[in-house]
Amino acid sequence: MSKKANRPDYSNHPYVSNYPQLQEWLDKNEARCMWQLPMGESGSYDYPRAYVECYQIPANGRVFIVLVHADRHGWDIYTACGNMNIEATLNDADIRLNLENQDIPPCLRSSPSQV
Numbered sequence: 001m002s003k004k005a006n007r008p009d010y011s012n013h014p015y016v017s018n019y020p021q022l023q024e025w026l027d028k029n030e031a032r033c034m035w036q037l038p039m040g041e042s043g044s045y046d047y048p049r050a051y052v053e054c055y056q057i058p059a060n061g062r063v064f065i066v067l068v069h070a071d072r073h074g075w076d077i078y079t080a081c082g083n084m085n086i087e088a089t090l091n092d093a094d095i096r097l098n099l100e101n102q103d104i105p106p107c108l109r110s111s112p113s114q115v
Contacts, residue, residue: 062079
């Protein structure tokens with residue numbers, strides 16, 4: 001009589017492979033994972049709450065961040081605004097982070113020598 005292997009269940013772990021739709025999209029675009037970092041305490045679990053992963057699309061060199069959540073809570077994708085101008089990137093960050101109505105010191109908004 002053969003015994004069934006006792007394999008651990010990784011279905012709640014924050015792995016891209018647990019999200020087939022995301023995995024297919026990354027594969028379709030030939031995205032390369034540049035780095036991966038665990039994020040957050042998982043309490044009594046033996047895995048992190050999320051992984052922060054940086055990917056690059058080889059066809060155009062664009063880089064983006066994927067935050068893969070544990071416990072089947074999905075993922076988030078963060079992209080650049082597509083503009084190399086420092087002021088434009090900071091304005092885009094203000095909008096995306098909902099900071100446009102808060103006081104941000106001018107020294108953090110732009111550098112005259114780099115604009």
